[in-house]
Amino acid sequence: MKRRVLVFPCGSETGLEINRSLSYSRDFELFGASSQYSNHGKYVFKNYIEMNSYIDDKSFIEELQKIILEYKIDFVFPAHDSVVLKLSEYQDKLGAIVISPTHETCKLCRSKSRTYEVFKNKINVPKMYKEFDKNIEYPVFLKPDIGQGSKGTYLAKSLEEVGFYRNLDKTLLILEYLPGREFTVDCFTDRYSNLIFVGGRERKRIYNGISVDTSPTIDARFNTMAKQINDNLNLRGVWFFQVKENKKEELTLLEIGPRVAGSMGLYRNFGINLPILSLYDRLGIDIKLIKNPGKLQMDRSLTCKYELSYYYENVYVDLDDCLIFENKINSLIVLFLYQCLNNEKKIYLLTKHEGDVLKLLSRFRIRELFDNIIQIEKGEEKSDFINELNSIFIDDSFSERYKVNKELNIPTFDINAVESLIDWKV
Known part of the structure; x- marks a missing residue:
């Protein structure tokens, strides 16, 4: 169950x-x-x-x-x-x-100032200044004591700028500016408080506080810092911490996050699925890890998901330059067609292919995918062969789509619009 x-x-x-x-x-x-x-x-x-x-x-x-x-x-x-x-x-x-983890651990991690106070004699943390300290080294970095990502952060190059930004937000901490590389270190602690996994990754490109270009980085200092954090906090399951190099290239703690990080998918695709391991740990299962070899880099961008309101039971799809494009299977269309199979929708191949259609389908191993294969002559109209109600039509040809839409008043889709038919819900 x-x-x-x-x-x-x-x-x-x-x-x-x-x-x-x-x-x-x-x-x-x-x-x-x-x-x-x-x-x-x-x-x-x-x-x-x-x-x-x-x-x-x-x-x-x-x-x-x-x-x-x-x-x-x-x-x-x-x-x-x-x-x-x-x-x-x-x-x-x-x-x-x-x-x-425990509420006390989460409360400490939520406050940057408390985190820095706890760890200031154990690992490198940023210098914290008072607004009118005479020994402030500019520029300084301002960020909310309680916040996430890069929201509400500022770089101040003078006392006047510090005053301006702190008038906007009195909770801003005045911190040492760290000019070097930035890393996230993904971690896992089991129910026995054992630190099971430490995996660093460089934050090469950051968008809206999220690491969108990241790759694994091996550095013994990550393990040392992770052990210090694990030994001093009551952590369990998945967590992470972020560090950045100061001007001496020393790693300096930015924050500790007792949760899943958005870019943990990098190590998930190495075989280290930290969220699911957290659940197994809670079920009392001892954790073992398998990490795949090789290099892996992850780059993220905005992706599109759609919700189509049109109800359909039947799909008519073209073959040449559509399902088979440049002598290769169009994997996006095949993904959609298998989705249709799962949802018990009928699939019809409607083509003007001049050769042996069955032989071509067998070559690409998709012969059994269709409820019916309709091969028509070049002069015939595809709209005459779409006889099922509640249908949609997929074809690369605008003229074919135009005729079908005008004659039958059903939705038609070019290849680059098939993505709107994919259901990603799991």
Whole structure:
């Protein structure tokens, strides 16, 4: 029987990485929830729940408790720093296991100043200045004591600039500027407090606080810092910390995150799936790791997911320059056609191919994919051979699509629009 896992907020980058990590697991069933009406989670979570309460609302915990009870949720994965802190506080009252460390650990990690105070004599942390310190070395970096990503951060080159930015936000810390390379170190601690995994990755390009170009980096200093953090905090399961080089190229702690990081997919594709390992650890299973060899670099960009409102039961698809493009299978169309098979929709090949169609399909190993193969002459109209109701038509030819649309009034799709037909919900 699958254990049920609720991800909140499911549309955050962390929530989306948890979705990718637990997709197709035979042991866990995913549920996603969000208080934001417009969010990406509803496009990738098959079991999607829209919440009425926001995290700071008095009714939030009560609503979450009802969801956990109604959907028989076993585990809750918090997918935002503020949510980690909130749910860790109420983890004994929710009726499901929260995948986070203790509340005290989460509270300390949420505050940069507290984190730096705890670790200042153990590992390198940034120098913290008072606003009118005479020994300030400019430029300095300003960031909120409680924050995430790069939101609300500033580089100040003078006392006047420091004053200007702190008038905007009194919580801004005045910190030593770190000009060097930046790294995230993904970690895992099991239920015995053993540090099982330490994997560093360079943050080569950062967009909106998220590492979008990252690759593995081996550095013994990561392991030393990870052990110090693990020995001084009550951590469990997946966590990470971020460091940056100072002007002497010494690694300096930026923050500790007791949650999944959005770019942990890099190590997931090496075989180290930290979110799912966190669940197995909570089930009392001892953790073992397999890491694949070779080099791997991950680059992220905005991707598109769609929700098509048109109902259809039948798909008519062209062959030449469409399903087979430049003498190769169009993998996106085949992905869609297998999705249709899973959803018990009928698939018709409608082609003006002049050669032996069956031989060509056999060559590409897709002969059995179709409910019917309709091969017509060049002078014939494809619209005359689309006889099923609730159909869509896929063809690379604009003239063919135009005729079918005008004659039958059904949706038609060019190759580059097939992506809107893909259902990514898991």
